Amino acid sequence: MADTSQQNSTAQQQNPLNQGPKPPFPQKSQQYPGSDNRMQPEPDHGEKSYKGSGKLTGKTALITGADSGIGRAVAIAFAREGADVLISYLSEENDARETARWVEEAGRKAILVPGDVANEAHCQALVQRALNDFGHLDILVNNAAFQNTYEDITQIPSDEFERTYRINVFALFYLAKAAVPHMKPGSAIINTASIEAFEPKSFLLPYASTKSAIASITRSMAELIGQKGIRVNAVAPGPVWTPLIPATMPESAVKDFGKSTVLGRPAQPAELAPIYVLLASPEASYVTGEIYGVTGGKMPL
Numbered sequence: 001m002a003d004t005s006q007q008n009s010t011a012q013q014q015n016p017l018n019q020g021p022k023p024p025f026p027q028k029s030q031q032y033p034g035s036d037n038r039m040q041p042e043p044d045h046g047e048k049s050y051k052g053s054g055k056l057t058g059k060t061a062l063i064t065g066a067d068s069g070i071g072r073a074v075a076i077a078f079a080r081e082g083a084d085v086l087i088s089y090l091s092e093e094n095d096a097r098e099t100a101r102w103v104e105e106a107g108r109k110a111i112l113v114p115g116d117v118a119n120e121a122h123c124q125a126l127v128q129r130a131l132n133d134f135g136h137l138d139i140l141v142n143n144a145a146f147q148n149t150y151e152d153i154t155q156i157p158s159d160e161f162e163r164t165y166r167i168n169v170f171a172l173f174y175l176a177k178a179a180v181p182h183m184k185p186g187s188a189i190i191n192t193a194s195i196e197a198f199e200p201k202s203f204l205l206p207y208a209s210t211k212s213a214i215a216s217i218t219r220s221m222a223e224l225i226g227q228k229g230i231r232v233n234a235v236a237p238g239p240v241w242t243p244l245i246p247a248t249m250p251e252s253a254v255k256d257f258g259k260s261t262v263l264g265r266p267a268q269p270a271e272l273a274p275i276y277v278l279l280a281s282p283e284a285s286y287v288t289g290e291i292y293g294v295t296g297g298k299m300p301l
Helices: 004-014 069-080 093-105 120-134 158-182 202-228 244-248 251-255 273-280
Strands: 060-064 084-089 110-114 139-142 188-192 231-237 291-294
Touching: 060 069, 060 120, 060 158, 069 084, 069 093, 069 139, 069 273, 084 093, 084 120, 093 110, 110 120, 120 158, 139 158, 139 273, 158 188, 158 202, 188 202, 188 273, 202 231, 202 291, 231 273, 244 251, 273 291
Parallel strands: 060 084, 060 139, 084 110, 139 188, 188 231, 231 291
Antiparallel strands: none
């Protein structure tokens, strides 16, 4: 009789839909904002798999939350497509330097800038730093995010509710307001929304509501600045295996994270990056005001 386990292993290797680890996961809780080097299993940011083809040659990008997770995967992909990258992050020095290492290995320039995007002055400084060091800014990726889980509305601290909006929504506005006057036709703004904008979980009330706001802002902003030749789109991921998960969710939820998707697993950050590349590139010249769902089959957007 054939070895069933070996057959299953071979089938999984041949099926690209099974390319990521499936739950249950042994991951333990982390302190916010979490770190990639303490993730079990280790996330895939495309370090070994992403191949560039010059889609962003000569471009420059500012990516928030670029130290880990989706932000790191996008930074690696952008660099391999020919873009220089400003890596905005809160305080995770080791993770941010690892992202910078991959950008520089691709032959592109990496700028590391720590700080809190909830602060408008810092957002303005990020844009100015990109302009000073690169000479121009072509792509803005608003990816930094905060969330926490609560089973009862009375448990949600009012100041934390406000902070969730400042990081997830206000920063997006601050950065776009500072960047747009310096962006030329053909530039792109890409926001990170979420399936939570369309299928919100009750225990993620503050976070889910900010993602709804991002979806709305994306569509409004696309119309507002479209005449300037600047495109605005969003990516709406489903569950993605990033440090934000063990840093903000209980271990019971982390253990089976992504199990409810059609594919039975969370996405790896590397699986999101090609969508950001498309939306940043001239290939998406007629795409604006769109929200791209990458949800593992959980919901058509």
